[in-house]
Amino acid sequence: MSVTFWVVVPAAGVGSRMQADRPKQYLALAGRTVMEQTLQVFLDHPGLKGLTVSLAAEDPYWPGLSCSHDPRIWRADGGRERADSVLNALALLRAKGAEALDWVLVHDAARPNLAASDLQHLLASLADDPLGGLLAVPARDTLKRAGEDGRVEATVDRSVIWHALTPQMFRLGTLHDALAGALEAGATVTDEASAIEWAGGHPRLVEGRADNLKITRPEDLHWLAQRWQS
Ligand SMILES: Nc1ccn([C@@H]2O[C@H](COP(=O)(O)OP(=O)(O)OP(=O)(O)O)[C@@H](O)[C@H]2O)c(=O)n1
Ligand SMILES: C[C@](O)(CO)[C@H](O)COP(=O)(O)O
Numbered sequence: 001m002s003v004t005f006w007v008v009v010p011a012a013g014v015g016s017r018m019q020a021d022r023p024k025q026y027l028a029l030a031g032r033t034v035m036e037q038t039l040q041v042f043l044d045h046p047g048l049k050g051l052t053v054s055l056a057a058e059d060p061y062w063p064g065l066s067c068s069h070d071p072r073i074w075r076a077d078g079g080r081e082r083a084d085s086v087l088n089a090l091a092l093l094r095a096k097g098a099e100a101l102d103w104v105l106v107h108d109a110a111r112p113n114l115a116a117s118d119l120q121h122l123l124a125s126l127a128d129d130p131l132g133g134l135l136a137v138p139a140r141d142t143l144k145r146a147g148e149d150g151r152v153e154a155t156v157d158r159s160v161i162w163h164a165l166t167p168q169m170f171r172l173g174t175l176h177d178a179l180a181g182a183l184e185a186g187a188t189v190t191d192e193a194s195a196i197e198w199a200g201g202h203p204r205l206v207e208g209r210a211d212n213l214k215i216t217r218p219e220d221l222h223w224l225a226q227r228w229q230s
Pocket of ligand 2 (some may be wrong): 192
């Protein structure tokens with residue numbers, strides 16, 4: 001039987017690095033918005049129990065999307081940082097009946113190119129894992145550490161370096177407590193795994209596809225749009 005799971009999609013960012021006329025999750029990509037493309041792979045999966053999107057307080061775009069009426073999707077309040085947005089969504093899932101031991105997958109609204117095969121690979125790889133983990137890709141290029149003068153200080157051993165992607169998959173209770181604790185302590189938490197690490201855990205790295213790209217700058221969206229056209 002396939003594993004069942006809840007999904008949290010933090011989508012309350014403003015997309016400042018994108019410099020567009022609206023948050024990047026609402027820009028067009030292959031005939032729909034980035035957000036709709038991102039959600040589809042989860043809505044198509046038979047293991048989905050429910051999905052929460054965290055949205056900015058003033059978000060005029062979400063109500064216009066067809067998926068905003070989907071009964072499997074709930075809306076939570078976005079927070080100041082991505083981690084706050086995720087924490088709010090987890091609290092809402094608990095209120096909707098999710099249990100502490102249930103799996104939760106957290107996935108950026110700005111990653112519309114998650115392959116169904118990668119989602120399945122993550123679920124299958126972690127279903128029996130005691131902690132959980134994340135999709136990630138090994139570093140490909142030679143890595144340099146920069147000095148303050150902008151010159152190379154050293155070449156870093158890339159064999160132990162991975163890029164963290166999403167989804168990141170953990171038990172709801174574990175993730176909630178780790179995020180709440182890390183935020184309370186003022187720790188830097190850019191992804192769910194950082195919070196688990198802060199709490200002393202070692203999330204499993206599951207190799208995923210490098211084209212599960214986070215749209216961050218305009219060229220990322222152009223690259224994806226061209227790829228989806230061909
Ligand atoms: N307070 C925040 C900040 C970010 N996010 C979400 O977290 C994901 C990854 O963040 P990032 O790429 O940094 O998005 P933005 O914060 O929108 O971009 P920028 O940093 O360029 O402003 C995005 O889906 C974004 O909407 C969120 O839900 N709440
Ligand atoms: C969670 C994340 O997508 C992992 O790569 C990423 O850290 C979030 O975006 P940011 O650019 O770090 O804000």
